[in-house]
Amino acid sequence: MNNHLLINELQRDALQEIMNISMGQAANALAQLINIRVILSIPKISMTTPDGLQSFYHAASPHHFARQSFLGDMHGEVISVISDEGCKELGEAMSYDQPMDANSVNELVLELTNILAGACLKGMVDQLGSRLHLAAPSLFEPEQQLHSSYNWHHALLLEILFALEHISFSSRVVICLDEASIAVLAGKLNEMLD
Amino acid sequence: MSLAVTIADDSLLSRKNVRKAVPTDLVADITEACNGVEALAAVNAGKAELLFLDLQMPVLDGFGVLEALQKQNANTIVIVISADIQPLAVERVYKLGAFKFLQKPLDPSQLRAALAEVGLL
Amino acid sequence: MDRQQLFEDVVSQLAIGVCIVDSGYNLVYWNNFFADRLQMPMADVEGKSLLELFPDQATFLKRKLQSVFVLKNASFSYWEQRPVVFQFKSSRPITGEECQMYQNVEIYPIFNTDNAVDRVCITVYDMTVTASYHQQLTRLTQQLEAEKQQQQVLINKLEEAHNQLLQSEKMAAIGQLAAGVAHEINNPVGFIFSNLQSLQDYLSRMLKYVDLLSKIVDKVPQPTLHQLKADYVQRNQLAMVLADCPDLLNESLDGAERVMAIVKSLKEFSHVDSKEWSAADITSGIESTLRVINNELKYKAEVVRHYAADLPALYCQPMQLNQVFMNLLVNAAQAMDSFGRIEIDVAFDEQKMVVKIRDSGKGIAPEHMKRIFEPFFTTKPVGQGTGLGLSLSYTIIRRHKGSINVESTPGVGTCFIIELPRRSELEVQQDEASLAAASQHGVL
Ligand SMILES: Nc1ncnc2c1ncn2[C@@H]1O[C@H](COP(=O)(O)OP(=O)(O)OP(=O)(O)O)[C@@H](O)[C@H]1O
Numbered sequence: 036m037n038n039h040l041l042i043n044e045l046q047r048d049a050l051q052e053i054m055n056i057s058m059g060q061a062a063n064a065l066a067q068l069i070n071i072r073v074i075l076s077i078p079k080i081s082m083t084t085p086d087g088l089q090s091f092y093h094a095a096s097p098h099h100f101a102r103q104s105f106l107g108d109m110h111g112e113v114i115s116v117i118s119d120e121g122c123k124e125l126g127e128a129m130s131y132d133q134p135m136d137a138n139s140v141n142e143l144v145l146e147l148t149n150i151l152a153g154a155c156l157k158g159m160v161d162q163l164g165s166r167l168h169l170a171a172p173s174l175f176e177p178e179q180q181l182h183s184s185y186n187w188h189h190a191l192l193l194e195i196l197f198a199l200e201h202i203s204f205s206s207r208v209v210i211c212l213d214e215a216s217i218a219v220l221a222g223k224l225n226e227m228l229d
Numbered sequence: 230m231s232l233a234v235t236i237a238d239d240s241l242l243s244r245k246n247v248r249k250a251v252p253t254d255l256v257a258d259i260t261e262a263c264n265g266v267e268a269l270a271a272v273n274a275g276k277a278e279l280l281f282l283d284l285q286m287p288v289l290d291g292f293g294v295l296e297a298l299q300k301q302n303a304n305t306i307v308i309v310i311s312a313d314i315q316p317l318a319v320e321r322v323y324k325l326g327a328f329k330f331l332q333k334p335l336d337p338s339q340l341r342a343a344l345a346e347v348g349l350l
Numbered sequence: 351m352d353r354q355q356l357f358e359d360v361v362s363q364l365a366i367g368v369c370i371v372d373s374g375y376n377l378v379y380w381n382n383f384f385a386d387r388l389q390m391p392m393a394d395v396e397g398k399s400l401l402e403l404f405p406d407q408a409t410f411l412k413r414k415l416q417s418v419f420v421l422k423n424a425s426f427s428y429w430e431q432r433p434v435v436f437q438f439k440s441s442r443p444i445t446g447e448e449c450q451m452y453q454n455v456e457i458y459p460i461f462n463t464d465n466a467v468d469r470v471c472i473t474v475y476d477m478t479v480t481a482s483y484h485q486q487l488t489r490l491t492q493q494l495e496a497e498k499q500q501q502q503v504l505i506n507k508l509e510e511a512h513n514q515l516l517q518s519e520k521m522a523a524i525g526q527l528a529a530g531v532a533h534e535i536n537n538p539v540g541f542i543f544s545n546l547q548s549l550q551d552y553l554s555r556m557l558k559y560v561d562l563l564s565k566i567v568d569k570v571p572q573p574t575l576h577q578l579k580a581d582y583v584q585r586n587q588l589a590m591v592l593a594d595c596p597d598l599l600n601e602s603l604d605g606a607e608r609v610m611a612i613v614k615s616l617k618e619f620s621h622v623d624s625k626e627w628s629a630a631d632i633t634s635g636i637e638s639t640l641r642v643i644n645n646e647l648k649y650k651a652e653v654v655r656h657y658a659a660d661l662p663a664l665y666c667q668p669m670q671l672n673q674v675f676m677n678l679l680v681n682a683a684q685a686m687d688s689f690g691r692i693e694i695d696v697a698f699d700e701q702k703m704v705v706k707i708r709d710s711g712k713g714i715a716p717e718h719m720k721r722i723f724e725p726f727f728t729t730k731p732v733g734q735g736t737g738l739g740l741s742l743s744y745t746i747i748r749r750h751k752g753s754i755n756v757e758s759t760p761g762v763g764t765c766f767i768i769e770l771p772r773r774s775e776l777e778v779q780q781d782e783a784s785l786a787a788a789s790q791h792g793v794l
């Protein structure tokens with residue numbers, strides 16, 4: 036995949052560092068909310084195409100999918116893929132009423148998405164000196180997505196893996212930016228690099 | 230006489246940010262290192278009386294550098310500047326003999342305060 | 351009015367709930383939306399803990415508020431997962447079936463001048479209309495889904511019926527063929543049979559003649575002649591030949607007779623779907639049916655007949671009735687777990703004829719009794735039964751203005767009782783005519 040298509044190596048390095056810093060803040064904040072130590076991966080930055088995004092949905096075990104759009108001088112969507120495994124334990128740690136039914140698992144998935152997306156984006160936009168607004172998250176079924184109808188060709192993916200200490204649970208969050216927003220981002224990164 | 234300072238960080242942006250944050254009244258001779266091994270080399274070459282150290286780095290990370298410095302009893306002053314701000318990391322850094330822990334993104338006034346604390350300003 | 355006053359006025363009247371709490375979760379403000387629905391004016395609750403005001407949702411509210419304070423990002427709650435956060439009265443107290451308001455809740459941070467968050471705003475949206483619409487839609491979808499499944503079942507049944515029809519068409523075609531062949535065989539078998547009969551007659555005369563000649567030869571006192579005869583008889587094994595001849599012929603006659611009977615049944619059965627009305631002998635119909643399904647019966651049961659003497663003819667559709675007998679007899683045979691017994695009673699009185707077919711099979715479970723005449727009701731494995739046999743029989747008997755009933759004891763056996771009114775040709779014609787008229791007028 037051509038990772039150097041829309042941002043150059045320097046910008047990429049800067050973005051990576053910004054993401055590392057946001058992740059550090061996010062992990063710290065999450066630990067306060069979830070009462071469990073959170074393990075965050077170093078964010079992976081890549082370019083993707085609609086096909087590439089589609090392959091991101093393939094998961095062997097049962098997963099939940101949610102998405103959340105954001106607006107501001109950059110816009111895009113956050114997609115989270117959350118394993119069904121571990122949801123119940125996590126719900127307990129987050130003081131959800133027990134036992135949890137399908138409905139409360141959905142609620143948990145939405146809340147997690149909001150927290151993860153918020154935590155990841157917040158640090159990033161603060162450092163970039165921009166503002167953005169997160170819309171409400173919603174659940175979705177990737178099979179029902181017609182990716183042939185996407186009207187974009189390339190998007191910037193920032194992928195972060197979350198894991199929890201002592202609980203078998205995994206989730207992935209990707210922040211997707213469209214081409215126009217990538218240009219804005221590149222501009223902001225240049226300012227910082229000057 | 231100028232102070233031998235090394236900035237060890239794999240990110241160019243962060244190295245720049247540290248450089249920008251270093252107060253102009255500190256006369257410094259600055260060397261940059263992109264990973265832990267380069268940082269140690271700088272220390273051994275006498276280029277690091279003061280070391281700004283990132284934790285997440287390739288080849289050898291910041292913890293590795295601190296351990297090595299502790300072993301060789303180096304009298305380098307280490308200020309850790311890190312994205313990982315979870316209490317566990319902070320605790321470990323101090324145990325390994327760092328002088329100060331500062332969080333990223335680096336706040337110049339905090340850096341200034343830290344330098345004053347060591348007596349460099 | 352100054353700006354501040356203006357905004358306060360607008361916010362207080364907004365059609366969404368607005369509530370502001372500080373970092374200790376204490377109430378700073380709520381608008382009329384909250385005050386009116388909870389009957390708690392602002393003045394009464396200011397400074398009170400939100401968690402204490404809504405103890406049921408305290409855990410939830412605390413988690414949400416905390417996340418907004420810590421992450422400085424908005425947080426959301428939806429009616430789908432959590433219909434009611436605040437105990438508001440339904441927005442349709444009179445006409446709605448919902449007794450509480452469905453809500454979407456959004457909580458977002460309010461930044462102070464230091465870019466820190468010491469208050470958050472809670473907004474509540476009334477989603478009752480959407481929710482009830484959505485739930486209606488869900489119910490409808492479920493209903494449609496169920497109907498679709500029922501239709502699928504029906505389609506499968508139709509497909510099966512279609513296959514059955516194809517099968518019976520095929521059988522009819524084979525029947526035609528058999529009838530043609532039977533017709534062709536009928537003549538030669540006829541003359542073979544009558545020739546064999548003549549041959550039998552001639553042979554017995556010839557045997558007598560041979561016997562006579564042999565005795566005459568014995569009487570002639572000529573040893574060489576005797577020797578000659580003995581040699582000849584010996585060489586040609588004539589004793590055996592002569593003894594065998596009558597047997598051979600008897601057997602052949604028997605065989606020819608059987609061929610003729612089968613041909614006759616075949617001819618009769620090739621008209622199975624004939625709906626022709628005629629005066630017919632019920633028992634001969636039963637007999638020819640028995641011949642056709644002999645293979646299916648002979649290893650399953652012994653057939654015992656109780657036919658009343660002097661049975662009158664019945665004006666009926668003989669081929670259709672044969673179809674009924676066949677269905678009942680095959681069912682009886684299929685009900686046998688081991689070799690059993692099938693009894694056929696035919697009796698009559700002034701008004702009606704009564705046919706009973708009784709078997710010693712496994713019987714019918716009580717819960718199935720009501721259903722066996724339903725089309726497609728079968729307890730037999732797929733491929734064996736289509737469940738059409740009895741329903742067809744029922745239709746045929748109704749067409750004869752008769753009745754078909756069943757008595758059964760599980761483990762003991764089953765008895766089907768058919769009663770057929772003895773109608774004259776004229777009565778039948780009248781009934782049929784009114785039936786045709788009714789069906790033309792769309793009554794049937
Ligand atoms: N003599 C009997 N003994 C026990 N059960 C019977 C008898 N006759 C009918 N039944 C029950 O009634 C059901 C319906 O019979 P019906 O003749 O209509 O269909 P079928 O025999 O299952 O299939 P088909 O006749 O179309 O091959 C049978 O499946 C069987 O359970």
Ligand SMILES: [Mg+2]
Nearest residue numbers: 677681739740
């Ligand atoms: Mg049957």
